[in-house]
Amino acid sequence: MSIEVGSKLQGKVTGITHFGAFVELPGGSTGLVHISEVADNYVKDINEFLKVGDEVTVKVVNVENDGKIGLSIRKAVDRPERPAAPERPARSERPSRPFNNSQRPSGNRPQGGNRPQGGRGPRPNQARPSLSFEDKMSRFLKDSEERISTLKRQTESKRGGRGARRG
Structure with missing residues (x-):
């Protein structure tokens, strides 16, 4: 039986490591389900989710040239599609909104005046002789x-x- 990327198969967990679980697939080949592909949420200890001998449905994520097979339990579960977010207009298409002084973000500017902190420096509207x-x-x-x-x-x-x- 040839194993193709994207196919869903039934397999049996044959070994568990700290980084994932080995699953024996039909035809005698073995693939690895990485710990990040076991469940949708964070998996700290894979033993809380799988045990040796468990029957699992896996999806083939990739097949390497050297024969390594990447599997996913998480992607094998059919879940309803989320509605796509409405497309946002490109930045140049958005209307620009100039700030007025009440909306301007304060950032690092001092409150209460246009002069820099410490009273040093020229006033913003004052011409400086060269x-x-x-x-x-x-x-x-x-x-x-x-x-x-x-x-x-x-x-x-x-x-x-x-x-x-x-x-």
Whole structure:
């Protein structure tokens, strides 16, 4: 008897492992029902569902070139078709909905104002004069030194003052 993918057969469980069950099919060939194909729900212990000697109906899922046969108990059970979900329109076909301020997701933006946290940075609607590279670099260095000195002060106060180390 030739075994074809998609056919449903009666078989007998001949062995159980932690990864599945071996089922002897008509004609003497043996196939494997993987643990994920035993039931529709999660199977932690296959022994709760099958025992050696059980007669089961299986569906042939695949047949490898080397003779290995993949089986499924789950797919052998006939269940009513679910109604298909209505097809959604493609993204370009959907009407666009611009946000107004009350609908806009907050994300990482601060509540209560348009300025970034900490009060730094330009106001969004304020034009910034164009600066030369040297001016931008000196401003960056000044800001950077201020931040480093603030961090050092905070770190020293947590350690117990003036960089004292605990031993």
